[in-house]
Amino acid sequence: MSGVEAARRGLVARIDPAGHPLPLSEAAPGSAGRTGFWRTHRPVLEPARCVGCYLCWLYCPEDVIEMAEGAGPRGQAVPVIDYEYCKGCGVCVDVCPTRALKLVEEPIGEG
Amino acid sequence: MPARMGLRGNEAVAYAVKLARVEVVAAYPITPQTIVVEKIDELISKGEMDAEMIHVESEHSALAAAYGAAVGGVRAFTATASHGLAYMYEMLWWTAASRIPLVMAIITRAIGPPWNIHVEHADIMSTRDTGWLISMAENNQEALDLTIIMFRVTEDPRVYLPGIVGLDGFILSHTVEPVEIPDQEAVDAFLPPRRQPYTIEPGDPKAMGNLVPDEYFEELRMDMHRSMLEARRVIMEAGREYGKLTGRDYSGLVECYRCGDADTLIVGMGSWMGDAKVAVDMLREKGLRAGALRLRWVRPFPWEELREAGLGKRLVVVLDRSISFGHAGPLFLEVSSALEARPSMVGVPAGIGGVDISYEDIARIVEEAYGMVEERGRVFIPVYWYHLGRFYRLSPGAAPPEAVARAAPGAGGGGG
Numbered sequence: 001m002s003g004v005e006a007a008r009r010g011l012v013a014r015i016d017p018a019g020h021p022l023p024l025s026e027a028a029p030g031s032a033g034r035t036g037f038w039r040t041h042r043p044v045l046e047p048a049r050c051v052g053c054y055l056c057w058l059y060c061p062e063d064v065i066e067m068a069e070g071a072g073p074r075g076q077a078v079p080v081i082d083y084e085y086c087k088g089c090g091v092c093v094d095v096c097p098t099r100a101l102k103l104v105e106e107p108i109g110e111g
Numbered sequence: 112m113p114a115r116m117g118l119r120g121n122e123a124v125a126y127a128v129k130l131a132r133v134e135v136v137a138a139y140p141i142t143p144q145t146i147v148v149e150k151i152d153e154l155i156s157k158g159e160m161d162a163e164m165i166h167v168e169s170e171h172s173a174l175a176a177a178y179g180a181a182v183g184g185v186r187a188f189t190a191t192a193s194h195g196l197a198y199m200y201e202m203l204w205w206t207a208a209s210r211i212p213l214v215m216a217i218i219t220r221a222i223g224p225p226w227n228i229h230v231e232h233a234d235i236m237s238t239r240d241t242g243w244l245i246s247m248a249e250n251n252q253e254a255l256d257l258t259i260i261m262f263r264v265t266e267d268p269r270v271y272l273p274g275i276v277g278l279d280g281f282i283l284s285h286t287v288e289p290v291e292i293p294d295q296e297a298v299d300a301f302l303p304p305r306r307q308p309y310t311i312e313p314g315d316p317k318a319m320g321n322l323v324p325d326e327y328f329e330e331l332r333m334d335m336h337r338s339m340l341e342a343r344r345v346i347m348e349a350g351r352e353y354g355k356l357t358g359r360d361y362s363g364l365v366e367c368y369r370c371g372d373a374d375t376l377i378v379g380m381g382s383w384m385g386d387a388k389v390a391v392d393m394l395r396e397k398g399l400r401a402g403a404l405r406l407r408w409v410r411p412f413p414w415e416e417l418r419e420a421g422l423g424k425r426l427v428v429v430l431d432r433s434i435s436f437g438h439a440g441p442l443f444l445e446v447s448s449a450l451e452a453r454p455s456m457v458g459v460p461a462g463i464g465g466v467d468i469s470y471e472d473i474a475r476i477v478e479e480a481y482g483m484v485e486e487r488g489r490v491f492i493p494v495y496w497y498h499l500g501r502f503y504r505l506s507p508g509a510a511p512p513e514a515v516a517r518a519a520p521g522a523g524g525g526g527g
Contacts, residue, residue: 018268020210020308020338021331025318033322 039088041103049100052076056092118290120251120283125150127258129160130298135180137165141195143280144218170195174202181213184310193220207242212265213273220280229465232432244274245409247380251288279382297356364413366405373402379430380406389470417449424454439493461497
């Protein structure tokens with residue numbers, strides 16, 4: 001974002017030097033705010049069941065899953081979910097062929 | 112040497128758009144705006160102007176397309192009127208709050224029903240709160256000059272808001288007047304290369320109009336207001352600079368005609384303020400010390416200018432070419448907020464839907480208002496509607512309207 005200083009990263013950018021706040025955001029994590037707050041359920045991984053197939057990574061509509069290469073118990077790649085932004089939609093749970101991902105209810109009051 | 116030509120108001124705007132080196136024009140035709148775009152099309156097809164003309168299927172798309180081009184980094188323009196402006200309304204907010212400079216001409220026209228293609232300011236006044244700068248031309252020369260000035264003001268980093276140039280339908284849009292067309296070199300010297308807060312381009316994606324927390328939303332609105340207030344100084348600077356290059360000074364947000372020693376002011380905007388000046392001369396010959404104050408800019412509102420002009424005045428008559436139903440004419444409401452000195456005030460809606468108002472009508476209106484002040488000392492009448500030689504007292508809280516209809520002094524009847 002040339003010439004634009006993101007004072008509140010991902011939310012409202014400020015221009016330089018005139019300093020007008022703009023209804024504009026970078027294509028960056030958090031362009032829509034901390035959407036993790038929206039979640040009622042969170043996907044939780046059971047690493048022993050994961051086969052490192054990448055389907056959750058591929059299907060995640062929010063692009064909040066990174067694959068950690070060799071981090072699984074059998075040296076397989078496993079998903080690491082960014083709970084700051086995961087909305088808890090459950091698509092990853094749905095596509096997981098080995099049921100390594102499960103939706104667990106968020107504790108009330110900590111959403 | 113600047114060329115001097117006989118031009119209709121709409122053609123004067125088209126020449127200004129060409130001189131400003133606008134690169135994208137998007138528009139949909141509507142009477143009485145059509146000639147603006149036809150003339151631009153002609154200039155492009157003759158090779159006199161290097162621009163893309165986008166023919167769209169509606170006014171909403173016209174402004175959307177011009178806005179898209181402007182966001183992409185080029186000078187863009189559109190023009191509309193009446194129903195077209197109403198259809199475009201949502202995009203006015205998008206353009207302004209995106210802080211994207213862009214210029215639009217509004218050829219003022221009544222909004223139906225019933226169908227009416229003649230002048231009324233209801234359309235342009237409906238843009239008042241959208242964050243666009245609003246100027247209003249008195250004649251065709253000013254329509255050209257204000258269009259060029261508007262590009263400079265809207266692209267100033269202190270402003271970064273779009274702007275509207277208003278001109279009265281048919282009275283200016285279709286009437287030929289002598290117009291001086293500045294040299295391209297003079298306009299190039301006046302208009303720096305386009306500046307804007309950001310551009311959206313392939314390879315550098317940005318999200319626009321995203322959901323933000325309410326606090327940020329309010330901060331954006333506060334900044335728009337701040338920038339609009341700041342625009343006053345920018346307009347004065349640009350107007351003075353334009354005067355140096357062309358000999359026509361636009362440093363004032365208002366134009367005063369014989370205001371200084373006047374005890375009665377006629378306040379209004381648009382083409383009929385030319386008639387008001389003739390009325391001032393007539394009234395002075397009869398011993399009534401009148402003056403005319405014309406608002407060249409409605410946004411930013413020339414609050415300081417009006418406050419100062421109102422000092423020591425006995426009576427201020429505000430002419431409105433539209434009405435805010437249930438209250439008063441929009442200019443009356445705005446002007447009365449600035450007159451801290453609290454002179455007598457009479458708001459006169461008139462000429463709505465193109466009803467002809469001559470300088471004689473304006474002189475009659477002022478004489479009638481002045482007579483009331485002489486009779487009663489101080490008056491404050493928000494709505495004293497003038498229609499076909501009669502006055503209708505239709506202020507909020509006033510007596511039943513028909514009971515107070517009065518014939519104007521010296522009016523030959525009509526409408527009675």
